Amino acid sequence: MGGASLGAAEQIPDYLIRPTPSDYYYGTLEYEEETDSWVVRGDPAVCQMAKRLFPGAEGRGAGIARFKSNKRTNGDLNWLMMRYPLEVMNADKWEADYQSAVKHVIKRNQIRRAxxxxxxxxxxxxxxxxxxxxxxxxxxxxxxxxxxxxxxxxxxxxxxxxxxxxxxxxxxxxxxxxxxxxxxxxxxxxxxxxPPPTEGQIEYPxxxxxxxxxxxxxxxxxxxxxxxxxxxxxxxxxxxxxxxxxxxxxxxxxxxxxxxxxxxxxxxxxxxxxxxxxxxxxxxxxxxxxxxxxxxxxxxxxxxxxxxxxxxxxxxxxxxxxxxxxxxxxxxxxxxxxxxxxxxxxxxLHELPAKRRIVQDIDSDHSVFSENMKTVLKLIGQHDTSADHFERGRLKREIGQEVRRATGVAKAPYVAEFVKMLLEAGEAVVLYGYHHDVYEVWREQLKKYDPVFVTGQESSAQKEVAKDAFIKGKTKLIVISLRAAAGIDGLQHRASVVVNGELDWSPGVHSQCEDRLHRIGQKAQVIIYYLVCSQGSDEQMMEALGLKTSQFVGIMGGAEETEEDRELSQIEVGKHLDKIMEQYRSRVSA
The missing domain is CATH 3.40.50.10810 (Tandem AAA-ATPase domain)
Structure with a gap:
C-alpha cells in the first residue's frame, strides 16, 4: 500500500493512512473520558491481537482492551484498525487525535532530517x-x-x-x-x-x-x-x-x-x-x-x-x-x-563558550554550623572588650577565618553529595577547598572513589604522585587547595569539570583555579560549579566582592590576582567582617 500525502510537503507513513470503510467491524472504539483512554470492545480476535502487539493495553478479561490516549498510541491504534476495522463511536474526538498523531510523526521526521x-x-x-x-x-x-x-x-x-x-x-x-x-x-x-496579575488584582509587578x-x-x-x-x-x-x-x-x-x-x-x-x-x-x-x-x-x-x-x-x-x-x-x-x-x-562545541560558570545553591547542616559558631561568638566578645587596636585587628581576622571554616564544614557533606552525582555520571572532577577539616569530611564521604589530595601539606614528590594518578586515570577525583593550584599543569587533558566546594575572597584566585583546566590542550567546554549555601559566609563573601549570586556568572575576570586586587579584597573583607560581627554580637550577651 503506498503512502498518502498531507498537503504537498510531506508524505504520511503507511500505518497512518485512514482505514477504508469495511463491510465487517470487529468491534467498537470508544473514548473513555475519565481515564483519557481509547477502549476497544469486540471480537476475541481483535482484543487478543491488540494485547499481543501492545503490552500497554489494559483490560482484564475477554473482549476489552484499553489504550491510554497519546500521539504515539493513537497512531498504533490506526494501524490496528487497518487490519481489524473498528466502528469509531466518538468520531470528532478520534479525528482530532488522529490529526495530532499525523502531525507529530510528520514533524518528528522533519526534525530528524533537519x-x-x-x-x-x-x-x-x-x-x-x-x-x-x-x-x-x-x-x-x-x-x-x-x-x-x-x-x-x-x-x-x-x-x-x-x-x-x-x-x-x-x-x-x-x-x-x-x-x-x-x-x-x-x-x-x-x-x-x-505571569501578570489577573483581572481584579492590583499588585504589580x-x-x-x-x-x-x-x-x-x-x-x-x-x-x-x-x-x-x-x-x-x-x-x-x-x-x-x-x-x-x-x-x-x-x-x-x-x-x-x-x-x-x-x-x-x-x-x-x-x-x-x-x-x-x-x-x-x-x-x-x-x-x-x-x-x-x-x-x-x-x-x-x-x-x-x-x-x-x-x-x-x-x-x-x-x-x-x-x-x-x-x-x-x-x-x-x-x-x-x-x-x-x-x-x-x-x-x-563550535557553539559553546570556552568557559561556563554555574552557581549552585546547596544545603548545609544548621546544627554543625551553630556548634562551630560558638567559637565565633566568644571571639566577638573578646574583640568588643579589647582596648588594643592591633589585638582587635587580629581577632577580627580570626573571626572571619572561623566563620568561613564553620560554613565549609556545615556544607561539606552536601558538597560531597553533589560531587558523587558528577562522579557517578562518569565525570572526572577537580574539587577545590580550603580547610583541612573540610577535606577530612570529603575524604571520608568520597573514599570509595579513591580521591587524591593536593592541599599544601604534601611534599613536591607527593604532589606529583597525586597529580599523575589523576591525569593517568587511576582516580576520577582530585581535591586541591584554592591556594595550592598554581603550577599544576596537565589536568586539562583529564577533566573539564571544576567544583568550588569552598570560596576564596579573591576572584583572581578562583580564576587561576579555573585555568588549571581552561588552558591549551583542553578539548571540551570547561564547566565550573560554585557551590554556595544560604547560611554562613558564602553569600556575604560574594556580596563583599560585589558578586551576588544573581550577578556572579560572567563577572569574575580571567586575570591573575594582582597586588591591587589583594589590597582591594582586604578592604572588602574588613567591611564584610564588620557585618558578620554585628550580626552575631547580640548573641554574646544572650
Missing part, C-alpha cells in the same frame, strides 16, 4: 538560547513525552524551561534529587517571567512568591498556589495518592536515572505521575542503554510501555538477560521514534 529551532517568547522566557538549545526546545515541543539526554553542561535545565515557556500552561511539577531543589527554584525565577513551591515532608498537605512545584524523589511515595490527580500541565523528571530500578514505592508513584499528563520529559546526562532493564525502566516512566513490558524487552533486546545485545540499534530506535535526544559536547 532540526528546526524554536525560541520561546520573551513574554514568558527571560533569556537567550544558543542554536542547539533552540533545537532542543523544538524537539521537546513536538516529541514530549521524551528524554533529553544531552551531555552534562549543555543546558538541559534551561532547555526544559524553554519548553515549559513554549507550552505556557501551568502549574507543573519538577521532580529532582535532593541536592538540586534550591538550584531549580533559582533557575525558574531567573528564566521564567512571572507580579507576586514572585507564587512562582515556586518546594514540597516538604512525606505527609501530604494542601499545596499553596504556585506555577511550579518541586519535589525530590524520596518524597514521591508519600504523595502518590495526591499528586497524579492534582492537574499538572507538565512533569519534568530531572536526573531521571534515579528511577532506573523498578519495584519500589518511589517508582510506582513516579509511574502514576508520568501517566497523568502527556507533557512529560526526563532529563539525564547519563542515558543508560547498555543495561536493558534500566533504560527500559527509565523510558517506561516517560512513556508507559514504549519499550514493551519487562519480559518482552528482556527477551527481544537482551537475549533473555539484562545486557542489550545491540545498544547502538536501541539508541537509533529511540532517536528515530522521537523518544530520546542526545547531543555530546563534540557535537555542539
Amino acid at each position: 532540526p528546526s529551532k524554536l525560541e520561546p517568547s520573551s513574554l514568558v522566557f527571560n533569556g537567550r538560547l544558543s542554536g542547539f538549545q533552540q533545537e532542543g526546545v523544538a524537539y521537546l515541543n513536538n516529541n514530549a513525552p521524551t528524554l533529553l539526554a544531552d551531555d552534562m553542561g549543555l543546558g538541559k535545565t534551561v532547555q526544559a524551561l524553554g519548553w515549559i515557556a513554549t507550552i505556557n500552561r501551568f502549574p507543573g511539577l519538577i521532580v529532582v534529587p535532593t541536592s538540586v531543589r534550591v538550584q531549580w527554584a533559582s533557575q525558574i525565577r531567573k528564566f521564567i517571567v512571572p 507580579p507576586d514572585t512568591s507564587k512562582m515556586v513551591h518546594i514540597i516538604k515532608g512525606l505527609k501530604p498537605y494542601e499545596l499553596p498556589e504556585a506555577s511550579f512545584y518541586i519535589i525530590h524523589y524520596s518524597l514521591l511515595r508519600g504523595w502518590k495518592q495526591y499528586l497524579p490527580s492534582f492537574g499538572f500541565e507538565f512533569v519534568v523528571f530531572d536526573e531521571i536515572q534515579e528511577l532506573r530500578h523498578d519495584g519500589t514505592d518511589k517508582y510506582a508513584a513516579a509511574s502514576q505521575l508520568g501517566q497523568s499528563t502527556e507533557n512529560v520529559i526526563g532529563l539525564s546526562g547519563t542515558p543508560i542503554y547498555n543495561y536493558g532493564d534500566e533504560i527500559r525502566n527509565v523510558m517506561n516512566i516517560i512513556d508507559y510501555q514504549c519499550l514493551g513490558d519487562k519480559e518482552s524487552f528482556a527477551r527481544e533486546w537482551c537475549g533473555g538477560g539484562k545486557i542489550v545485545q545491540k545498544p547502538a540499534l536501541l539508541y537509533e530506535y529511540l532517536k528515530r521514534e522521537g523518544l530520546m535526544l542526545r547531543r555530546t559536547k563534540d557535537d555542539v
Whole structure:
C-alpha cells in the first residue's frame, strides 16, 4: 500500500493512512473520558491481537482492551484498525487525535532530517538560547513525552524551561534529587517571567512568591498556589495518592536515572505521575542503554510501555538477560521514534563558550554550623572588650577565618553529595577547598572513589604522585587547595569539570583555579560549579566582592590576582567582617 500525502510537503507513513470503510467491524472504539483512554470492545480476535502487539493495553478479561490516549498510541491504534476495522463511536474526538498523531510523526521526521529551532517568547522566557538549545526546545515541543539526554553542561535545565515557556500552561511539577531543589527554584525565577496579575488584582509587578513551591515532608498537605512545584524523589511515595490527580500541565523528571530500578514505592508513584499528563520529559546526562532493564525502566516512566513490558524487552533486546545485545540499534530506535535526544559536547562545541560558570545553591547542616559558631561568638566578645587596636585587628581576622571554616564544614557533606552525582555520571572532577577539616569530611564521604589530595601539606614528590594518578586515570577525583593550584599543569587533558566546594575572597584566585583546566590542550567546554549555601559566609563573601549570586556568572575576570586586587579584597573583607560581627554580637550577651 503506498503512502498518502498531507498537503504537498510531506508524505504520511503507511500505518497512518485512514482505514477504508469495511463491510465487517470487529468491534467498537470508544473514548473513555475519565481515564483519557481509547477502549476497544469486540471480537476475541481483535482484543487478543491488540494485547499481543501492545503490552500497554489494559483490560482484564475477554473482549476489552484499553489504550491510554497519546500521539504515539493513537497512531498504533490506526494501524490496528487497518487490519481489524473498528466502528469509531466518538468520531470528532478520534479525528482530532488522529490529526495530532499525523502531525507529530510528520514533524518528528522533519526534525530528524533537519532540526528546526524554536525560541520561546520573551513574554514568558527571560533569556537567550544558543542554536542547539533552540533545537532542543523544538524537539521537546513536538516529541514530549521524551528524554533529553544531552551531555552534562549543555543546558538541559534551561532547555526544559524553554519548553515549559513554549507550552505556557501551568502549574507543573519538577521532580529532582535532593541536592538540586534550591538550584531549580533559582533557575525558574531567573528564566521564567512571572505571569501578570489577573483581572481584579492590583499588585504589580507580579507576586514572585507564587512562582515556586518546594514540597516538604512525606505527609501530604494542601499545596499553596504556585506555577511550579518541586519535589525530590524520596518524597514521591508519600504523595502518590495526591499528586497524579492534582492537574499538572507538565512533569519534568530531572536526573531521571534515579528511577532506573523498578519495584519500589518511589517508582510506582513516579509511574502514576508520568501517566497523568502527556507533557512529560526526563532529563539525564547519563542515558543508560547498555543495561536493558534500566533504560527500559527509565523510558517506561516517560512513556508507559514504549519499550514493551519487562519480559518482552528482556527477551527481544537482551537475549533473555539484562545486557542489550545491540545498544547502538536501541539508541537509533529511540532517536528515530522521537523518544530520546542526545547531543555530546563534540557535537555542539563550535557553539559553546570556552568557559561556563554555574552557581549552585546547596544545603548545609544548621546544627554543625551553630556548634562551630560558638567559637565565633566568644571571639566577638573578646574583640568588643579589647582596648588594643592591633589585638582587635587580629581577632577580627580570626573571626572571619572561623566563620568561613564553620560554613565549609556545615556544607561539606552536601558538597560531597553533589560531587558523587558528577562522579557517578562518569565525570572526572577537580574539587577545590580550603580547610583541612573540610577535606577530612570529603575524604571520608568520597573514599570509595579513591580521591587524591593536593592541599599544601604534601611534599613536591607527593604532589606529583597525586597529580599523575589523576591525569593517568587511576582516580576520577582530585581535591586541591584554592591556594595550592598554581603550577599544576596537565589536568586539562583529564577533566573539564571544576567544583568550588569552598570560596576564596579573591576572584583572581578562583580564576587561576579555573585555568588549571581552561588552558591549551583542553578539548571540551570547561564547566565550573560554585557551590554556595544560604547560611554562613558564602553569600556575604560574594556580596563583599560585589558578586551576588544573581550577578556572579560572567563577572569574575580571567586575570591573575594582582597586588591591587589583594589590597582591594582586604578592604572588602574588613567591611564584610564588620557585618558578620554585628550580626552575631547580640548573641554574646544572650
